[in-house]
Amino acid sequence: MLKMLRDITQAVAAAQDLHSALDMLVSRTKIAMKTQCCSIYLLEGEQLVLSATDGLLRSAVGRVKMSLSEGLVGLVAEREEPINLADAQQHARFKQFEEAEEASFRAFLAAPIIYQKRILGVLVVQQADTRLFSEGEEAFLMTLAAQLAMAIRNLRKKAEAPDLLHFKGISAANGIAIAHALVIGGQIELEQPDVKVTDIKAEQTRLNHAIEACKDTLCSLSQRFDQEEEHEVVSIFSALQLLLDNASLGGEYIKEVTEGWSAVSAVSRVSLRYIEEFTQMKDLYLKERAGDIRDLGLRVLRLLIEPERMGFEPDVPVILVTKEADATILAEFPRHKLVGIVTEQGGVNSHAAILARALGVPAIIGVEGVLTAGIDKKLLIINANRGQLLVSPTPTLIAEYRNLISAEKALQQRYARELTLPAETIDGKRIQLYLNAGLLSSLESEIAEGSDGVGLYRTEIPFMLQQRFPSESEQVKVYRQVLEIAGGKPVVMRTLDVGGDKPLSYFPINEENPFLGWRGIRLSLDHPELFLVQLRAMIQAGADSDQLHxxxxxxxxxxxxxxxxxxxxxxxxxxxxxxxxxxxxxKIGIMIEVPALLYQLAEVARRVDFVSVGSNDLTQYMLAVDRNNPRVSTLYDCYHPGILRALKRARFDCWQYHLPVSVCGELAGEPIGVILLVAMGYDQLSMNQGSLARINYLLRRVSHSDLSELLEMALTLTSGLQVRELVRDYFESRELGAILN
Known part of the structure; x- marks a missing residue:
């Protein structure tokens, strides 16, 4: 049964249009369930419409329609639950449609098709015999309907707007851009045909040229970023260069060619062989190396198969679309020609995502199906603020987004003009605005532009860009640079925080529930040899001033x-x-992320000098929602009244125990969040550089004393949606609505 389910859902998802997908669905479901009729009704407006059938008259498709209050199909949609009847014609809601000729069918089983709480349609099977369908048959149909929901929803959207493809992904670096697509890697598979050649010398020459070209690129990139003093990025390339040596993969490629295989076949065969070997290894670090082998193999294959695509000198700015953008691809682009990044795979803390944020390029990851959609050279709109990718947008839509980009630029310029002025409310309440940072690149200009210091320096970022744990001297160098760049302003350095959604490739942690597992201080305390090295490096870097926290x-x-x-x-x-x-x-402080510590702040205050509220994880743990899980991500809401009440209580307790407190999560960089936090009494907020000017501008236009009433109203509401609406109304009443865009 599982194979049948998989085959049907995959076939429907791969269909080119809704009509063929539905025809395939009903015919295959009829065969799988060994029944005499299968039909699907889709909800169009307020009516359920027979959209495909195998068993009823085909001429009835599109003609049979009913409201949710009519017929058994309507009852299934109305109740949003399956119905299993031995003799449907005896049911009070039975309604016969003569044009469908269904009078001969008695047994009836139907399941609703629901996507994100919205009814899309009803899937029905029927049989002439008077009998109840079995529990197994009912479970099969329900499971099939649930699995099909997303595919049907996507196909319907495509049918409604055939020239406009709309993809969703996860934002890795915010921003909006309009440009044509440059698809890299979508046309090339690592698995290539095995081809024998007679001119071995010619193939060796081709292969050597490709390997040397790849080495030269990696070397030049290392030198370029080293000259630009982006030292963290340099380390990404060093390990990749070693793999191309004759003693490593490069030598294995050449060996295959000497045995008579073409250069393309040689790279493919070696890569696939080693990937299989490495993925079967028990050592988790070695398993991770399979990804490096794949990346290099694809890179050399591209140089062999489509060398003209590897120059990365497009005539106009482009949005790069690829399976997984490794850092070398991004780094090769001239910075003024790369305006956006879209990938099918990767994580928000991958090398590519880190580099995208460093370059200030909008990026979306996890965009399923984008490589097979045939979008190369088509015009795209990337809205990374919302994780959206629009393909072949209409002139009207393009004009709307261009206006949006222009308006955003104008607003940013307006905000930036006041950035050197202190963040002080109308009634004189001074709010300290700090930066969240992880890369040295561009940190100097960020510090100079209006921040009060670094409220969160993520030391795990330099760790993630290495192929091993950095030494004490290497860490001292990085930390000293951060302190020097801050120019005497305070810097809060967080000790190594890996685990959860922040893995180290050379120290993988394999857990069923990583967000509740071995991460943060737990890992550091279990490895004092690593923890002491990091603490020594931090203290040594800040030994001569009181800058370091x-x-x-x-x-x-x-x-x-x-x-x-x-x-x-x-x-x-x-x-x-x-x-x-x-x-x-x-000074030493702790993150308030685990809810239990909210009730021990008196004891915490006797031990540490300050605390910082990590609103992202605190919200995640209080609501029991994995914010990276798309199935439940809509439940993740930092404006949930329960979260707001917890934050208010934390601020009060910290004031009571004379414990300095800041907020360093995403909430501290969002206009709605800032208004509520300031109303609670928080006066130290740490945020990404892109939010700094906007938040400064906002705070200079509100009165601290006026916010108390707004907060009290927010705390009486029952949902985060109501809280957002309340604060939006507040902004609109003060002509600050544009700041929310």
């Missing part, structure tokens, strides 16, 4: 704080002895 992530109990402070003291006194001089002991 150290922040501990994912703390869930007081004992973890005590252990961490013990290690901090050890690192501090070791360094003091090694350096032979007095050094400044940094």
């Amino acid at each position: 150290i922040l501990l992530p994912m703390v869930s109990n007081l004992d973890e704080i005590d252990q961490a402070i013990t290690y901090l003291e050890q690192a501090y006194f070791e360094l003091k002895s090694d350096l032979g001089k007095d050094i400044i002991r940094p």
Whole structure:
């Protein structure tokens, strides 16, 4: 049965149009369930319309229509639950449609097709015998209907707007752009035909040229980013260069050619062989290396098959569309020619996503089916703010987005003009605005443009860009650069926070539920050899000033704080002895992410110098919602009244215990969130650089004393949607509505 389900759903999803998909669905379902009739009704407006059938008269398709209050099919849609009847004609809601000639059918089983709480249609099977369908048959139809919901919804959208394809993905770097698509890698598969050749020397020459060209590119990219002092990015390329040596994959490619295989076949055969071997290994680090082998194999294949596509010198700016954009591809583009990135795979913390944010290029990841949609050279609109990709937009839509881009630029320029002015409300309440950062690149200009310091430096980013744990001296160099760039302003450095959605390729963590697993401070305390090295590096970098603050992530109990402070003291006194001089002991704080600590702030205040609320994880844990899971992501809502009440209570308790507190999650960079946080009494907010000017501009136009009433109203509401509407109305009443766009 599982194979039947998979075959049917895959066939429907792969169909080119809705009509053929529905015909295929009813015919295959009829065969799979060994019944005499299968039909599907789709909801169009307020009516259910017979859209495909195998068993009723074909001429009835499109003619049989009923409201939700009519017939058994309408009852299924109305109740949103399946109906199984031995003799449908005996039911009070039975309605016969003469044009369909269904009088001979008695047994009736139907299941609703529902996508994200919305009824799309009803799937029906019928039989002449008077009998109840079995539990297994009912379960099969229900499962099939559930699996088909997304495919049918996508096909219907395509049918409604055949010239406009609309893809959804996950935003990896915000922004909006309009440009033509450049599809790289979609036309080439790693698995290539096995082709023998007679001119081995010619194939060796071709292969050597491709390998050398690949090496030259990697080397030049390393040099370019090294000159630009983007040292974290340089490390991405170093390991890839080594794989092309004769002692590694490069030598294996050449060996295959000497045995008579074409250059293309040689690269394919070697890559596939090693990928299979590595993915079967038990060592998780070695398993991860299969991805490097695949990336290099595809890169060399592209140089062999379509070398003209590897220059990356398009005549006009383009949006890159690829399976998974490795950092070398992104880095090769002239910066003024790459205006957007769309990938089928990858994560928000992948090398490509990190580099996209560093380059300021809008990026969307996880866009399913985009490579097979035939969009190369077509005009695209990428709206990474909402995770949307529009293909072949209408002139009207293009004009709307161009106006949106122009308006956004004009607003940003307006905001930027006040960025050097302090973030102070109309009635004189000063709010400290800090930056969240992870890359050194462009940090200098960000610090200079109006921030009060770095509220969260994510030390895991340099770790993620390495192929191994960075040494103490390497960490000292990075941390010292961050402190120097900050120019005397405070810098809060968070200790290594990996696990969950932030893996290290060289230290993989395989868990069924990683967000509740071995991450943050838990990992550091279990590996004191790594933790002490990082603490020593931080203290050494900030030894001569009081700039440095150290922040501990994912703390869930007081004992973890005590252990961490013990290690901090050890690192501090070791360094003091090694350096032979007095050094400044940094302040230490913890992230408030685990809800349990909200009820232990009195004890926390006796141990640490400050706390920082991580609103993203706190919301995730309080609502029991994985924000990266598309099935439940709509339930993730940082404006849930329960979350707001928790944040207000945390601010009050911190004030009561004289404990400095800041907020460093996404909430601190959103206009609605900022208004509510400031109303609660938070006066230290840390955000991404793109939000800084807008938030400064907003705060200079509101009165702190007027916000208390707004907050009290928000806390009485029952949903995050109502909270958003309330604050939007507040903005509109003060002519600040544009700041929400």
